[in-house]
Amino acid sequence: MSSAISADLLPDTAQDGPSGLSVGGVPLVELGRRFGTPLFVYDEEHLRQRCREAVAAFGAGNVAYASKAFLCTAMARLAHEEGLLLDVASGGELRVALHAGVPGERIVLHGNNKDEHELRTAIGAGVRHVVVDSFDELDRIERLHATGGLAPVPVVLRVAPGVAAGAHQAIRTGGTDSKFGFGLADGAAAAAVRRAADSPATALEGVHAHVGSQVLDAAELADGARAVARFAVETGVRGLTVGGGLGVAYEAGQRVPSFAEWAARVRAAAREAGWRGEVTVEPGRSITARAGLTLYRVGTIKRIEGVRTYVSVDGGMSDNLRPALYASRYEAFLPRAPHAARPLRARVVGKHCESGDVIIDDAELPADLRVSDLLATPVTGAYGYAMASNYNKLPRPAVVFVRDGAARLVVRRETEDDLLRLDVAPTAEDRSERAKLVTARGGR
Numbered sequence: 001m002s003s004a005i006s007a008d009l010l011p012d013t014a015q016d017g018p019s020g021l022s023v024g025g026v027p028l029v030e031l032g033r034r035f036g037t038p039l040f041v042y043d044e045e046h047l048r049q050r051c052r053e054a055v056a057a058f059g060a061g062n063v064a065y066a067s068k069a070f071l072c073t074a075m076a077r078l079a080h081e082e083g084l085l086l087d088v089a090s091g092g093e094l095r096v097a098l099h100a101g102v103p104g105e106r107i108v109l110h111g112n113n114k115d116e117h118e119l120r121t122a123i124g125a126g127v128r129h130v131v132v133d134s135f136d137e138l139d140r141i142e143r144l145h146a147t148g149g150l151a152p153v154p155v156v157l158r159v160a161p162g163v164a165a166g167a168h169q170a171i172r173t174g175g176t177d178s179k180f181g182f183g184l185a186d187g188a189a190a191a192a193v194r195r196a197a198d199s200p201a202t203a204l205e206g207v208h209a210h211v212g213s214q215v216l217d218a219a220e221l222a223d224g225a226r227a228v229a230r231f232a233v234e235t236g237v238r239g240l241t242v243g244g245g246l247g248v249a250y251e252a253g254q255r256v257p258s259f260a261e262w263a264a265r266v267r268a269a270a271r272e273a274g275w276r277g278e279v280t281v282e283p284g285r286s287i288t289a290r291a292g293l294t295l296y297r298v299g300t301i302k303r304i305e306g307v308r309t310y311v312s313v314d315g316g317m318s319d320n321l322r323p324a325l326y327a328s329r330y331e332a333f334l335p336r337a338p339h340a341a342r343p344l345r346a347r348v349v350g351k352h353c354e355s356g357d358v359i360i361d362d363a364e365l366p367a368d369l370r371v372s373d374l375l376a377t378p379v380t381g382a383y384g385y386a387m388a389s390n391y392n393k394l395p396r397p398a399v400v401f402v403r404d405g406a407a408r409l410v411v412r413r414e415t416e417d418d419l420l421r422l423d424v425a426p427t428a429e430d431r432s433e434r435a436k437l438v439t440a441r442g443g444r
């Protein structure tokens with residue numbers, strides 16, 4: 001396959017023009033020049049459209065955006081404006097959501113090891129519910145409640161339904177052997193329901209299961225839904241949440257269920273299990289992945305005769321960890337020539353000091369690719385920036401939203417000064433202590 005990049009991998013508003021591919025009405029080559037690289041570019045209309053499709057499929061109030069896929073103030077605000085709840089999984093994600101102006105009652109708190117501070121902040125902010133993951137967490141909520149003045153905390157219990165799905169072991173979460181949730185098989189889930197229902201500290205609102213991520217077969221998502229729905233019916237709770245997990249196409253030709261198909265399959269499975277209520281979901285990747293792409297600048301091209309060609313770009317595993325973490329595959333194209341055939345096979349790598357720093361192991365690229373070209377990898381809008389690091393002290397990229405011909409910087413690029421922000425300067429005392437040590441060793 002050496003054809004041009006498939007439109008199926010590009011954001012909704014991607015369009016050709018005299019200066020190559022544009023997104024949101026702005027040519028990508030212009031974005032690369034103006035904001036520098038590496039750069040995350042999001043099609044704002046695409047993000048909003050995905051939110052609307054999810055709400056249309058599952059109903060208003062039944063969709064929470066799983067913010068860990070991609071979170072910043074602008075994204076939290078966008079999801080909230082489109083009527084989605086926000087699913088946060090740490091005190092930090094909660095902080096961003098609240099900072100964005102999302103009201104507590106539109107936020108749900110997740111996490112398999114929430115500490116007291118996270119619980120206290122969430123309860124204080126009046127979150128819609130806490131998704132409780134363990135008996136230790138129930139202990140913690142009861143202790144907080146015992147300090148007085150609190151109404152019963154609305155809780156949903158996370159269940160490990162014994163159904164795991166997803167593209168890689170690390171993102172298969174719903175099995176019996178999982179750190180997440182109360183097991184159905186060993187009776188822990190039933191015991192947790194009894195305890196949460198009886199405790200004055202908690203108001204039991206429902207049960208929850210999230211079986212995995214990057215799931216391309218709706219039947220697997222339906223299996224998870226069926227198992228947890230059966231449990232919800234048995235226990236008589238009011239709410240049923242089946243998590244996220246809907247996959248996206250990272251390479252041409254991958255078939256992906258739509259939100260409507262996902263909704264239909266999950267609802268049918270829940271009905272089979274006797275569930276008559278609403279079904280709530282928490283999509284992350286399926287909202288943001290294809291809306292985003294990464295722009296890199298090509299720095300070196302190394303041809304090893306009889307072996308392969310290496311194309312090095314100015315980012316790498318610090319802005320896209322997924323290939324190293326999950327062996328995830330991506331495609332690439334040149335924004336200046338989006339329709340070019342791609343007969344050149346090359347390994348696209350980053351600038352980090354290790355061989356595992358691969359973005360695309362065996363990429364197809366245009367034959368005239370050259371140093372200083374802008375190279376784009378599509379479908380990087382989920383778990384890209386969210387997992388970015390400062391490995392090798394690379395400043396993290398900027399993030400721009402584009403829409404109607406305008407680009408809006410929503411996260412600025414880190415600077416080298418930012419990289420020193422957390423380093424603590426030695427105090428005068430430290431310096432004199434060090435001087436004494438040096439003297440004791442016979443130094444100057």
Ligand SMILES: *Cc1c(COP(=O)(O)O)cnc(C)c1O
Binds near residue numbers: 087
């Ligand atoms: C990660 C996660 C999601 C979102 O998963 P996606 O695969 O990104 O849709 C939803 N719910 C929970 C509890 C999660 O941990």
